[in-house]
Amino acid sequence: MKKISQRALDIEMSGIRKFFQAAKPDSINMTLGQPDFDTPEHVKNAAIQAIHEGKTGYTFNAGLPELREAISEKFERENSLNYNPDQIIVTAGAGEALFIAMQSLVDSGDRVLLTNPGFVSYEACIRLAEGKPDYIPLTNDLHINQEILQEKISGARLLILNSPNNPTGAVESPENIRAIVETAMDAGVTVLSDEVYEHIIYDAVHKSAGTYGDDIITVNAASKTYAMTGWRLGYLAGPDEYMEQCLKVHQYCQTCATSISQYAGLAAYTGDQSCVKTMQDEYKARRDILVSGLKEMGVKFPVPEGAFYVFAPLGKEITSKIMDAGVIIVPGDAFGDAGAEYARFSYATSRQNIYAAIERMKPVFGED
Numbered sequence: 001m002k003k004i005s006q007r008a009l010d011i012e013m014s015g016i017r018k019f020f021q022a023a024k025p026d027s028i029n030m031t032l033g034q035p036d037f038d039t040p041e042h043v044k045n046a047a048i049q050a051i052h053e054g055k056t057g058y059t060f061n062a063g064l065p066e067l068r069e070a071i072s073e074k075f076e077r078e079n080s081l082n083y084n085p086d087q088i089i090v091t092a093g094a095g096e097a098l099f100i101a102m103q104s105l106v107d108s109g110d111r112v113l114l115t116n117p118g119f120v121s122y123e124a125c126i127r128l129a130e131g132k133p134d135y136i137p138l139t140n141d142l143h144i145n146q147e148i149l150q151e152k153i154s155g156a157r158l159l160i161l162n163s164p165n166n167p168t169g170a171v172e173s174p175e176n177i178r179a180i181v182e183t184a185m186d187a188g189v190t191v192l193s194d195e196v197y198e199h200i201i202y203d204a205v206h207k208s209a210g211t212y213g214d215d216i217i218t219v220n221a222a223s224k225t226y227a228m229t230g231w232r233l234g235y236l237a238g239p240d241e242y243m244e245q246c247l248k249v250h251q252y253c254q255t256c257a258t259s260i261s262q263y264a265g266l267a268a269y270t271g272d273q274s275c276v277k278t279m280q281d282e283y284k285a286r287r288d289i290l291v292s293g294l295k296e297m298g299v300k301f302p303v304p305e306g307a308f309y310v311f312a313p314l315g316k317e318i319t320s321k322i323m324d325a326g327v328i329i330v331p332g333d334a335f336g337d338a339g340a341e342y343a344r345f346s347y348a349t350s351r352q353n354i355y356a357a358i359e360r361m362k363p364v365f366g367e368d
Contacts, residue, residue, distance in 0.1 A: 011124040014334070027328045028357045030346045033166060033308065035227040037282075039264075040275040043226060046267030047260050055263060059256045062247055063090025063235070067262050070269040071235055078198075079208040081218065083237040089247055090257045090265070094196050094221035094234035098125050100253065101192055101217050101236060102158075104245040106131040110157035115144060117311075117332060117339030119166045119194070131157070137338055141302045142168040142311060146179055153187040161209055164197035167335045167344040168311040169304020171204035181212040190242075192217045196234075197307040199225045199276050202284045204305040217242060225276055226268045231261040283308050286347040286354055293358035294345075297365040310345040319343040321364045327357045 038044075050056075062068065068085035075081040091097040098121055106112060108130040114122045116135035126133045134152060137145050142165070153159070161180060163172040172180065184191050193209035193216055210216040221234035234257075236246065290310055291303055301312040311332065314322070319331050322343070330346075332339030347354055 007128055007130065010127045014120050024326070027326045028349075028353050028360065029328045030349060030353075030357060031328055031330050033224070033346055033348060034229050035224060035279065035308075035348050036350060037227040037279055039227050039231070040268070040272075042271045043228070043264045043268045046271075047231075047264040050260050050263035055259055057259060059259050059262060061251045061256050062086075062088070063257060064259075064262045064266065067266045067269070068235075070266055071237075074269050075218075075237065079195075079210070079218075081208055081210045081237075083210075083218070087240060087243050088235055088237045089243060089250055090262060091234045091236065091250060092254050092257050093223060093232040094194065094219050095121055096232075096250070096254055097219045097221070097234045097236040098122070098192070098194070099128070100246045100249040101219070101238075101242075102126060102129040102131065103249045104242065105190060105192075105217075106157055111155065112158045112160065113149070113152060113156050113189075114160040115162070115165075116337065117167060117335035117342070118160070119162060120334060122160050122162075123336075135336065135338070138168070138170075142170040143172060143176065144180060146176070146183070149180065150183055153183055153189055156187070156189045158190050158192055159184050160192050160194065162194040164201055164204075164206065164306025166197065166307055167309050167330070167332070167339070167342075168302075169307045169309045170302065171201060171206065171305040174205060174207040177207045177209055178212045181209050181216070185213045185215060188215075190215045190217065192219065194219045196221045196224050200280060200283055200308055201306040202280075202287065203303070206306070214239065222265050222268050227279065228261075228264070228268065231258075231264055233257055233261045233265045283347070286349075286351055289351060289354050290345060290347045290358070293354070293361075297358075297362065299365075308346060308348040310347065311339075311342050312345070313341050314343045315341050318364060322361055325360045325364055327360050 068088045072085045075083050102125040106129040110131045111134045112126045112131045123133050198206045217238035219236045222228040330344040332342030
C-alpha cells in the first residue's frame with residue numbers, strides 16, 4: 001500500500017465540487033459561486049495587449065508594482081485602509097492567499113476560530129497547516145454568535161471572518177465587525193478577514209475589519225467583483241512582519257501570479273467601474289426572484305444581504321427531492337455539520353434558470 005501523508009488524509013474533497021461535477025446535462029446547476037457574466041471587455045483587452053507585447057514572463061514574487069499600487073489605492077478609496085504596496089502580495093486567487101496566510105501564521109496545534117457552517121476551504125487550510133479548527137455557531141439569523149466567540153477567543157491564534165458570507169449571504173453590520181475585531185484584539189488574536197464578496201451586497205453596508213484593528217490580514221480577489229474566477233487573481237495585505245513570511249511561502253508554492261492575469265487585474269482596478277454596479281444590480285434582481293419563489297413555496301429563511309447565495313433550512317429529505325427534480329444545490333453539511341439541515345442555492349446564474357428551477361421545485365412542495 002502506498003504511503004500517504006496524514007495531512008492529506010485529514011482533508012476531504014470539496015462538497016461543492018462534488019455536486020457540481022455530478023450534475024447531469026439537463027439539470028439546473030445552482031452549485032458553484034461562479035458569476036455567469038463575461039469578464040468586462042476592457043479587462044480582456046488589457047490581457048490581450050499584454051500577450052501581444054510579450055509580457056509573459058515572471059513578475060516580482062509579490063506582484064507587479066503598478067498592480068500593487070492600484071490595489072493600495074483601492075484599499076484607501078473603497079475601504080479606508082492604509083496598506084502600502086509593500087504590504088500587499090498578489091496571489092493565484094483568494095484560495096492561495098488563504099493558504100499562505102495559514103502556512104505562515106499557524107503552528108501545529110494552534111486553534112483557529114471559524115464559523116460552522118462556513119466556507120469549505122477554511123477548515124482544509126487550517127488542517128494542512130496542522131492547526132486545530134475550533135467552531136463558532138451562528139445565530140438563528142445566520143450571523144456570528146458573539147457570546148460564544150467571547151467564550152472561545154482566549155488562547156486562539158487566528159479568527160477567520162467572512163463578510164459578506166459564503167454560504168449564508170449574511171453581512172455583519174459595522175457595529176458587529178467592530179465588536180468582533182475588538183474582542184480579537186483584546187485577546188491578542190489575529191483576524192483573517194475574507195472580503196471577496198464586498199461588492200456583491202444589497203441591504204447592508206460592508207465594513208472592512210482592518211478599519212477597527214491593526215492585527216488584521218485582509219484577503220480579497222478580482223474573481224467575484226469582476227467576473228474573473230478563471231483568471232485566478234487574488235491578494236492579501238497585512239502588517240509587514242506577516243507579509244514578509246507570507247511572501248516566502250508564496251515564492252515557493254507559486255513564484256508569482258500569472259503575468260497576464262495581473263495586467264488584466266490592473267485594468268480592472270484602474271478602469272471603468274460601472275460593470276461592478278451592473279452585476280450587483282442583476283444579482284439583486286436574481287436574489288429577489290429566488291427569494292420570492294422559495295417563500296411562496298413556504299420556505300422560511302433569512303434573506304441574504306450579500307454574496308449570491310440563499311442558505312435555507314430545507315431538511316435532508318427535501319434537499320434530496322429537489323435534486324431528484326433536476327435542481328442541483330449544495331447540501332449544507334458540505335459547509336460543516338451545523339449546516340446539515342440546510343442547503344445552499346447559488347443564484348449566480350441566469351434569471352431564466354432561476355425561474356425554471358422554481359417551476360421544477362414546486363411539485364416537491366406540493367404545488368402545481
